């Protein structure tokens with residue numbers, strides 16, 4: 049070979065070596081962003097794998113709001129905000145296997161569709177063990193956002209002109225129990241069986257007039273009466289607090305007592321009754337109509353919650369301890385999504401949401417004390433309403 053040719057080949061080889069070095073450096077930086085290579089994968093396979101997973105996530109989450117909503121029941125901006133909060137406040141960290149957004153997307157996808165672990169394994173290309181480990185990590189991080197995401201109770205002000213709530217000055221919202229189907233060991237099934245024969249947990253939910261959760265207590269067996277669950281909620285160290293002068297609306301299954309305003313029993317109550325064109329004839333019917341229109345917010349809350357998260361609609365594959373935690377997480381995410389303020393498609397689906405008549409026979413085991421003062425208070429509100437009542441067609 050000619051000397052100058054040999055020189056050129058040498059230079060060329062040098063260039064190639066340099067290029068290769070630069071390329072390796074760049075790729076290792078990309079991989080470092082992804083957290084580095086797990087030892088069992090050869091470098092090249094890992095890089096391809098990492099990119100394939102990112103591409104999958106892009107298609108699933110980042111390509112459009114419509115697909116994002118289908119996959120994880122929220123829009124991209126909300127997802128972004130959630131990831132940021134989980135990262136900065138919830139303490140969720142990217143690992144060498146998975147960035148934060150993929151961890152969160154996988155978690156939300158499980159809540160949204162209640163898919164079995166092996167389906168997720170296929171969709172996200174992850175092992176079953178990895179999925180359940182990250183599910184728990186994201187769950188814990190979400191629960192750490194509790195104080196941020198739970199709504200602070202605010203009373204209806206004196207000068208409120210909200211058509212539904214202005215009658216209830218000082219009211220903080222509404223509460224009710226809802227049954228969520230769970231899977232428990234055979235020996236516990238008796239306690240978890242509700243009156244309809246389903247195996248459920250009875251979850252107490254308390255929400256504000258604008259439909260955000262203020263307090264959630266999961267974990268009571270399905271056989272427990274609503275009133276008993278409420279009693280427990282009040283007695284707990286970090287339980288439900290109702291300041292003097294404030295109260296929540298409750299249905300006729302609860303006792304009408306200090307802090308909890310129930311409708312009159314034995315009177316027409318349910319929203320559907322009024323929708324069919326009945327006009328209230330008496331003071332108490334008038335009160336019940338207004339009461340049911342406002343209290344309906346908690347039914348709507350539960351309705352939206354269950355229609356968003358499929359994991360709350362069918363018995364779970366997870367152990368009870370975990371079930372209680374993800375029920376709370378679902379409520380927290382519900383608040384975040386509503387707070388983001390974008391039009392929630394689930395809201396429209398539920399415009400006439402109403403769940404059958406309240407369970408009046410379900411009286412509390414240990415009734416909370418009714419008092420004359422409280423009964424008079426209710427009577428006074430009823431009087432104000434009736435005085436202001438203008439039957440349809442008379443105004």
Ligand SMILES: *[C@@H]1O[C@H](CO)[C@@H](O)[C@H](O)[C@H]1NC(C)=O
Nearest residue numbers: 181183184185186187188189
């Ligand atoms: C999540 O929190 C629970 C309860 O605080 C704890 O027992 C569990 O170890 C935590 N799990 C993870 C994966 O951090």
